[in-house]
Amino acid sequence: MIEAMGVSKKFGGIAAVDNVTAEIVDGNVFGLVGTNGAGKSTFLRMLCGVLKPDAGAVKIDGMEVFENVRVKEQFFYISDDQYFFNNATPEDMKSYYQIMYPDFDGERFVKLLKQFDLDQKRKIHTFSKGMKKQVSVICGICAHTKYLFCDETFDGLDPVMRQAVKSIFVKEIAEREMTPVIASHNLRELEDICDHVGLLHKGGMLLQKDLFDMKLGIHKIQCVFQNEESVEEIFSGIELLKVDKRASLYTITAKGRYEEIMGRLDKVKTIFVEVLPLTLEEIFISETEVVGYDIKKLIL
Numbered sequence: 001m002i003e004a005m006g007v008s009k010k011f012g013g014i015a016a017v018d019n020v021t022a023e024i025v026d027g028n029v030f031g032l033v034g035t036n037g038a039g040k041s042t043f044l045r046m047l048c049g050v051l052k053p054d055a056g057a058v059k060i061d062g063m064e065v066f067e068n069v070r071v072k073e074q075f076f077y078i079s080d081d082q083y084f085f086n087n088a089t090p091e092d093m094k095s096y097y098q099i100m101y102p103d104f105d106g107e108r109f110v111k112l113l114k115q116f117d118l119d120q121k122r123k124i125h126t127f128s129k130g131m132k133k134q135v136s137v138i139c140g141i142c143a144h145t146k147y148l149f150c151d152e153t154f155d156g157l158d159p160v161m162r163q164a165v166k167s168i169f170v171k172e173i174a175e176r177e178m179t180p181v182i183a184s185h186n187l188r189e190l191e192d193i194c195d196h197v198g199l200l201h202k203g204g205m206l207l208q209k210d211l212f213d214m215k216l217g218i219h220k221i222q223c224v225f226q227n228e229e230s231v232e233e234i235f236s237g238i239e240l241l242k243v244d245k246r247a248s249l250y251t252i253t254a255k256g257r258y259e260e261i262m263g264r265l266d267k268v269k270t271i272f273v274e275v276l277p278l279t280l281e282e283i284f285i286s287e288t289e290v291v292g293y294d295i296k297k298l299i300l
């Protein structure tokens with residue numbers, strides 16, 4: 001488990017991270033979202049001991065992280081600005097990480113490089129930005145650590161590669177207990193991969209929640225009524241988050257018990273009713289409204 005307890009970090013007069021408390025449970029896929037400058041990278045750097053918090057503490061499996069070599073074997077950090085040795089090839093990085101990480105899977109590394117069409121003997125500095133990112137991701141996956149910290153990992157990858165990297169993550173999570181913490185300014189990037197999300201805003205953690213729990217109370221339904229109906233009357237007493245009407249097709253996002261909402265629809269004549277999946281953005285709109293924020297101003 002990763003625990004951040006009242007963690008703060010200032011740079012000059014700027015409070016990059018301000019008194020953040022978070023708990024990341026093993027087996028979770030934790031998404032850390034927030035706008036540019038919200039404090040995601042600073043928070044991640046403190047989680048993995050690159051930065052020392054000014055106040056508070058970070059523990060991984062009960063051990064202090066900063067300057068603790070034993071803990072560092074437990075995680076790999078794919079940073080936003082990747083670091084490779086001068087003139088290193090992927091093969092050189094493999095040799096280096098094999099020393100750092102006892103469980104590094106060299107065979108898998110070679111296989112993944114081939115799959116991504118990356119030459120293991122070519123100097124990494126001649127690779128494109130996206131190719132460098134791919135090398136970092138492959139190193140991170142093959143390090144076989146319990147925790148994987150990812151800073152804007154999908155940024156700079158083309159859509160095909162993004163999907164390929166996500167599939168590797170999903171497979172890895174399913175096959176072994178790996179707990180990724182993925183920072184991104186783009187909520188949509190995290191949609192299909194995270195099960196727990198923390199929203200950082202101006203250095204503070206605005207909310208952190210289980211996606212399943214968040215989804216439980218919000219429902220999105222498309223329907224066509226046989227006769228002209230008043231949606232407000234049908235759902236009176238139920239909180240309507242959004243009502244969209246295109247020709248005769250209504251899309252209604254409502255907060256409440258599923259049975260209650262569907263029960264109201266049963267009482268009127270409908271030609272068509274379909275329950276739609278909610279996007280992460282829709283869930284966040286509702287959650288952040290509760291704490292008095294407009295999500296569209298906080299994330300993309």
Ligand SMILES: Nc1ncnc2c1ncn2[C@@H]1O[C@H](COP(=O)(O)OP(=O)(O)OP(=O)(O)O)[C@@H](O)[C@H]1O
Pocket residue numbers: 011012014015016017034035036037038039040041042043185
């Ligand atoms: N080394 C540093 N020196 C001075 N200020 C810093 C430093 N690192 C971060 N900051 C400041 O701290 C705040 C948080 O930055 P951080 O990089 O953590 O945000 P972020 O959420 O990761 O942003 P982005 O999505 O743009 O990467 C910003 O105001 C930034 O200018």
